[in-house]
Amino acid sequence: MSGSNEHAHHIVSPRVYVVILIALLIGTALTVWASFIDLGPWNPVIALAIATTKAMLVVLFFMHVWYSTKLTKLAIGAGIFMFLTLISLTLADYISRAWGNW
């Protein structure tokens, strides 16, 4: 049987975990440092970009998604897509209320 269980055979080595841990700690330091500097509208962008990078490292390597099946990746993608749909369409209503009646 193929393609369904890499995690059972592929055991991620502790070396990978250590590298990711260090990357996450560096990312944390970076995002805190960046928040001390006034970058105007870019503060939220940078903070969320770093947060997303950190989250992706956790998901891909601590949660083994890098080594997982396409199905797992698809399921996660679907969840994130629907989450983004919820936020963006709802926010679109709120933001466009300020635009008045045509």
Place this chain on the structure above:
Amino acid sequence: MPDSTTITPSAPNAANSAHSEHPPYLRHHFESAEQQADAAGFAMWLFLVTEIMFFGGLFTAYLIYRNWYYPAFVAGSHQLNVFWGTLNTVVLISSSFTMAMGVWCAETRRKSGLVLCLILTFVLGLCFLGIKAIEYSEKIEKHHVPSFHYSLQSFTNPASDPEIFKEYHDKPLAPDMARHTEVYFSLYFLMTGMHALHMIIGIGILGFMIFRARAGAYTAGHVTFVENFGLYWHFVDVIWIYLFALLYLISRHGT
């Protein structure tokens, strides 16, 4: 044509079945331990997807009200202590590391290593909750808990809050915008509270797992429980990564 996730049947009572083909933990409706572990892992991921949507509602509320009441959200976020928040982030990331190491120990059948990692994760989790308690008690002292004698003083008169004022020099908010800081704190307590609830549940399960790990339950080839709990724990970490950014970091220079 068959695709990769259909099962190829082995002949019943095949002589090729080593004991690993039908281990004691294999349930009757599965054809193999691999299929069982695979299904369990996928089920856990689907559960985590529901959690994404569950927290998603809260994130939606936060983003909407931040869009509407930006000055109030800036002022509110200045009340959060970035030191504690950063420390909590480091604690949680480290606990994710120890959890991932725990899964590795289970996979490589290192029983004492697994127990150590689970205990470390457990302790780090408790540290996180302890720091959260410190932060919450600060909020309670300053009357920043919505609907419990909520005080607008720090926002209408920032100079009355010297520590925060020293760092941010916020201008006073108009009374109705100051009232909207209560929405900020509602969302703060909702989001961090929901997260903390998930932490508490996770720590409870960790306690159970430590006992079972010491009895060797997870180091005899059946790692599914530890693995899937690990997914849950990492997910709670990912939520915190976003909470830290959204609540503590993005509005520090809002004014």
Place this chain on the structure above:
Amino acid sequence: MSDTIVSLPDQSTARIPKLNYLTKENGILSWLLTGDHKRIAILYLISITFFFFIGGALAGLIRLELLTPQADLMATDTYNKVFTMHGVIMIFFFLVPSVPATLGNFLIPMMIGAKDLALPRINLLSWYLYMAGGILAIYTMASGGVDTGWTFTTPLSTHYVNTNVLTTGLAVFVAGFSSIFTGLNFIVTIHKMRAPGMTWFRLPLFVWAHYAASILMVLATPVVAIAIVLVALERTLGIGVFDPTKGGDPLLFQHLFWFYSHPAVYIMILPGMGVISETISTFSRKRVFGYTAVAFSSVAIAVFGFFVWAHHMFIMGISNYAVLVFSLLTMLVAVPSAIKIFNWTFTLYKGSITFETPMLYTFGFMGLFTIGGLTGVFLGASGTDIHLTETYFIVAHFHFVMVGGMLMAFLAGIHFWWPKMTGRMYPEKISQLAAVVTFIGFNLTFFPQFILGILGMPRRYASYPPEFQILNVFSTAGATILGVGYLLPVLYLTWSLKYGEIAGNNPWQATGLEWQTQSPPLTENFTEMPIMDHEAYDYEWLENQKRQKEEEVASAG
């Protein structure tokens, strides 16, 4: 060609197989602690029937009140409670679990060639959660009910009523998790437990429909869960998230609520559409026309269904731009549903049609769902919606799709698979009568409501202008007939458990793996793992099987 496809074994010698999932173990604990998906399906069947009749009784009270223009049967507050509980119970405790938790649970493992669902204990947990939610709902009714409407619109539900919003919210929350776990279980099972040769495009369309509905269950339900949590906190602690005086927006609740509740209507209808695919094929003796289109349109309905929720909020205060976007998206979502209706219709063309009870319900579905769906398009156009929303037009629209559509599909499925679940046939003549009575009663009940809506009668009102009375009287008369139509199956299906004809493995000569096993099935479904070597709805393959078996019998004898 005879006018029925039913092929039963010789009744003088036929017996129910001694060992089956019903006889495998005895005692109440063997049912309450079962992991067998078929037993759990039966548990669900009994409980949802129970809740259906409670919801139906509430509907009877509504129609009774609306016989006269004045609010004279009950106080208006009581009327509000009656229609609220009618909605809550019918939606969350009947429609959402109806086909998935009964027929889906029973059949999906069999249809894919598996011994059980992937997570049997989670399946049982689902049923307990459902029962806990249901008991909470009954408790709510007993302790004074709730009168906000099933939609719990804020700030009414958070600030202006002192009825049991919290307990109802909790009931729905718990039932929601039941639904999530069912959907989760189905997705894992369909992905990971198909028998060899059972590729995606050999699956029965029933499975595809449940797969799509399960995606909705998993992705949408948590959002209504958090919406309920927020309402509860708003009510108890006054956190201000929906309170305008504290800067909150009541519409935020509606966004979160409808983000689930619109996909919820597809959760309700998709499994019914799955049933229709099976029955229309079997009773036309023809493969479903455009299998791939029907399969993909199920998934398309699920995906597009996520993008249209604010069409329930056109008049509530969302921006004009949002109205435009959501109205446009709503037009799109009608397309896959229409594709299915077209494909089923083309399945009928040049088929060998017979009119057993499941087919009667199927025809009822086709007509009534089409009307209901088209009126949905009228409502999706924001201009007409402004006039028609919150009137009886809406009530008629959703009852046409849910009762004329979904409930008919449910009854079609129950009758179709009754022989498989129980080993016995239902009595054909009386069941055909019940189907016709239901159809007549339904139309008499709900068609006048379209007219009432256009004329301007608002929904959720106990009193109305006297000129609307005659249509309301028709509607109530129809409801009485409808009630008879629903009562009859309970009676004759129960009767058939003891006195029905023995069905044998495949009384309908249908394709599908579930029909290749005994009726009732064994606990483990199959004695050896089936291998799927033919396409879905392959009636030629069925003919070959039959001929082979006859040859075997002939040569053995």
